[in-house]
Amino acid sequence: MLLSIKEMEVRKIAFAETWQPGEIDFDFADAGVRQTAPLRAEGVAELLPHTGEEVRVHGKVETVLESDCDRCLGRATFPVSTSFDLFYRPVELEVTAEEVAIDEGEAEMGFYELPGIVLEDILREQLLLQLPMQRVCSESCKGICPSCGANRNEVSCNCGVVHTMTADDRWQALRDIKVH
16 A cells, blocks of 8 residues: 555545455565464554655554574464554655764654655564564474474474583594693
8 A cells, every 4th residue: 555645745644454464575585474364554644744744654553473483493473563653754866975964863764755655565664673583482492403403392302412422523633632
């Protein structure tokens, strides 16, 4: 859905949309994220008066995202429900070679080009920002065995015990050095 700047010049744009899984691509930059439930978003986009065509988009979004667990490679599910309040300003056409200092408020500002802002892009960004840095299926996930590759949540292997007891042959030459 395009949030048209020309339409916002006349009135606020209210949105209440639902996207089914697969309609929005969350696997941006190989993030490994999939949408598993309908995505519902509602909110308002408006052109702020006397600001040089700044746009405010605020609302809420909810869905369920899924990715591979970072420890065991199983399925990790993340219900996400968040609100957002974003500000955008038009991209300046003049590009100068000199550096320009920006204040803290401008660092949190997004930019748009005409004809407007794509709502799906906003929602994708907001949902991906809600995911944890380490995506695990549960806090108690034991991961996979580095020796045999078994999922330690499903089977109990003795590789971990044997692996810690055997020495790493790459260090044997250093062990043979005698210091007097």
